[in-house]
Amino acid sequence: MPDVILPVLDEARAIPWVLERMPPGFRPIVVDNGSTDGSAEVAAALGARVVTEPRRGFGAACHAGLLAARAEVVCFMDCDGSLDPRELPDVVAPVAGGTADLVLGARAPVARGAFPIHARAGNAVLARAVRRRAGVAITDLGPMRAARRTALLDLGLRDRRFGWPLEMVVRAAAAGWRIEERPVAYLPRVGRSKVTGTVRGTARTVRDMRKVLA
Known part of the structure; x- marks a missing residue:
């Protein structure tokens, strides 16, 4: 029964859509990272476990969720409506089955x-850098992912x-982990993304990730 860590910052409008599509047996952990729109209350009312992380930052929220999780396998995904939780079983299967x-x-x-050109270009540059430096054949630093908690x-x-997702891949590759990809649909998110919604947001994310590569 995997735990699903959902970092949240003002996602009250998208949370119901995400939680109602959570597959049976997948337990959502919503990590509120300073929302002012009632995101935590919406998630709690819908039965999700809510964790508060006052330190702002995507990696801070993900790490807080990881510490709160108890399942052997954990998943991470954005909670903005851009990813469908119903695809989680396909992402989890290789980890649960011991092949990845x-x-x-x-x-x-x-x-x-759904995937603005500036965000797609930044992602491609980073994925290429990871392939070259870490020897991992990936095409996307996707926000939906699964691994074992410990x-x-x-x-x-x-x-x-925002360097947290990249650091996970780089450190996992250095540790000899078997890393795979599974295709998932990418939908237009609800509201504007803090990362891909603007050129400035994408540039900030790329800057954080380049620091990890450095």
């Missing part, structure tokens, strides 16, 4: 505007900003 240590959901846009804790991830 880390599975990333490679995003395939299914609607116009193994992730043992990696000792330190970044608490």
Whole structure:
């Protein structure tokens, strides 16, 4: 029964859509990272476990969720409506079955505007850098992913900003993990993304991730 860690910052409008699509046996842990729109209350009212992480940062929220999780296998995904939780079983299967240590959901846009060109270009640059430096054949640093909880804790991830997803892949590769991708649909998110919604947000994310590579 995997735990699903959902970092949240003002996602009250999207939370119901996400939680109602959570597959049976997958337990949502909503990590509120300073929302002012009642996200935590909405999630709690719908039965999700809510964790509060006052330190702002995507990595800080993900790490708080990882510490709160108790399942052997944990998943991470955005809670903005851009990813469908019903695809989680396909991402989890190789980890649960013992054929992979880390599975990333490679995003395939299914609607116009789901993956803006500036965000897609930044992602491609980073994925290429990871392939070259870490020897991992990935195409996307996707926000939907699955791994074993204790193994992730043992990696000792330190970044608490937007470099956290990249650091996970780089450290996992250095530790000899088997890393795979599974295609997942990428939908237009509810509201504007803090990461891909603007060129500035994408540039900030790329900057954080380049620090990890450095």
